[in-house]
Structure formats: C-alpha cells, structure tokens
Amino acid sequence: MINITTITVILPTLNEEKGIGKTIDSINKEYFKNHGWNLEIIIVDGDSKDKTREIAKKKGAKIIIEKRKGYGRAYKTGMPQATGELIVTGDADATYPFDRIHQYIQLLIDKDLDFITTDRFAELKHGSMSVKHYFGNTILAISLRILFFINIRDSQSGMWIFKKNALEKIQPLQIFNDGMPFSEEIKIEMFKAKNVKTRETPSALHPREGEVKLESFKDGWRNLKFLFKKRITK
Ligand SMILES: Nc1nc2c(ncn2[C@@H]2O[C@H](COP(=O)(O)OP(=O)(O)OP(=O)(O)O)[C@@H](O)[C@H]2O)c(=O)[nH]1
Ligand SMILES: [Mg+2]
Numbered sequence: 748m749i750n751i752t753t754i755t756v757i758l759p760t761l762n763e764e765k766g767i768g769k770t771i772d773s774i775n776k777e778y779f780k781n782h783g784w785n786l787e788i789i790i791v792d793g794d795s796k797d798k799t800r801e802i803a804k805k806k807g808a809k810i811i812i813e814k815r816k817g818y819g820r821a822y823k824t825g826m827p828q829a830t831g832e833l834i835v836t837g838d839a840d841a842t843y844p845f846d847r848i849h850q851y852i853q854l855l856i857d858k859d860l861d862f863i864t865t866d867r868f869a870e871l872k873h874g875s876m877s878v879k880h881y882f883g884n885t886i887l888a889i890s891l892r893i894l895f896f897i898n899i900r901d902s903q904s905g906m907w908i909f910k911k912n913a914l915e916k917i918q919p920l921q922i923f924n925d926g927m928p929f930s931e932e933i934k935i936e937m938f939k940a941k942n943v944k945t946r947e948t949p950s951a952l953h954p955r956e957g958e959v960k961l962e963s964f965k966d967g968w969r970n971l972k973f974l975f976k977k978r979i980t981k
Contacts, residue, residue: 753785755831759821761793765957766840778849791825819929837906862909862937869949883967928973
C-alpha cells in the first residue's frame, strides 16, 4: 500500500494561455484536501510568448522553463523534479478531464497499480477529435497492439497516473524520445516492464482551447516510424 503525502501534476505548456487556467481550475482540490494529499502543480514551459506562465503562477503552479523543443523533452525535464509519490500528466489545453483525476488516483491506490493510462475514445466529446485524427490514432493504436502485444485502445493518450518510483523500473528517461512519440514510448515501457502493474481506464476528451500545434501528418508519420524502429531495436 502506498503512503501518499504529495501528488504532482505535470503539464507541458507552449502558448496555452487559453487552456492552462481552465485545466488547473478543473482539478477537484477539495478531494485532495479531504484525503490529506498536497497538490503540487508543475508546468514545464517551452518559453511561451503569451500569458501561460503568468496565469499558471497565479494559480499556484511551479514553473520550469525548458527551451529545448518537444513534448517528450518537457516531461523528461519535469518528471525528475516532481516531489510527489504519484505523478499525473496531461495537456494544458483543457482537452483532458482533470476534473476526474482524483477518481483515477483512487483507482490506482485501491487496486495498487503502478501505471494507469487513460482511454480518450471511451467518451469523445463533440468536436474533440477530427475524422483525420481519429483515423490516425486508430492506425497507431493497432500498430502498437500488433508490434508490442500491448492491449490498449488509445496509444496516444497524454494522461497518465503513476507512482513516481515506476520510473525506476523502466529505461532511463534520458533515452526517451523528445517529441510526441514520448507518449507511446512510456506506455510500451510501462506495459512491458516487469513488476509494473498497469491498466488502461476509460476516460474522455474535450475540444481544444487555443491554437493547434500538432502537425497531423508529420507527427502521425513520426509516431508510426518510431514504433517500428523501437520494435526493431528493442
Ligand atoms: N514545453 C513544451 N510543451 C509543448 C511543446 N509542444 C507541445 N507542448 C505542450 O504539450 C501538450 C501537447 O501538445 P498538443 O499541441 O496539445 O498536442 P496534441 O494533443 O497531440 O494536439 P491537439 O489535438 O491540438 O491538442 C500541450 O499542453 C502543449 O502546450 C514543446 O515543444 N515544449
Ligand atoms: Mg492536446
């Protein structure tokens, strides 16, 4: 049984002034307080040119600046700095259901799991995923299942809930991909690791706030190539 004093929420941010406030506000802080958990919020900011850092700071978040580009790079810098026994991740664009993270945390505790990934397909809100992205995500998820025998539906979900010490049971963070493939890579590493109890849990996806940074085809193709390369070299 894990003893929790602090839970760290890590949010990578790049010009997310429209989503960061809503994302932080939606966390059920009452539940944390009632359970005696400190809530540490860290944003790993890619040198945003808008009000992202200002808003996050006002809402009590710690700010780490990581100028090196990349979604994965942000997590690689942020995760070692988490002081919590548990880490929760997700985009800062108000797409992920941060209002439900206390439920996922409770599930992790009750079932004594080490790593939970969330399935956005269980509840796609209107306008949250274009047909193009749905198609791309489906191909990537099927590829992951075939290549690595990991039975998950959503290989690209960016919301994970895990024990910080699970990071010691997988490959070192430094060798993870710096870009979007970080998301599928952490799932492969956790689901394939010995002594890491994993689960995918139904979740939801809301429409994005703020500008899109993803380059659908380029990033989708990169993710797919990454899967094949990892399969061959592992
Ligand atoms: N620090 C940092 N954060 C980044 C970088 N690129 C993206 N992010 C953040 O990482 C999260 C995921 O990026 P998104 O642009 O939302 O990618 P996505 O969810 O695949 O695409 P959408 O469907 O448009 O939401 C967001 O919170 C971004 O602000 C980067 O280079 N550095
Ligand atoms: Mg996003």
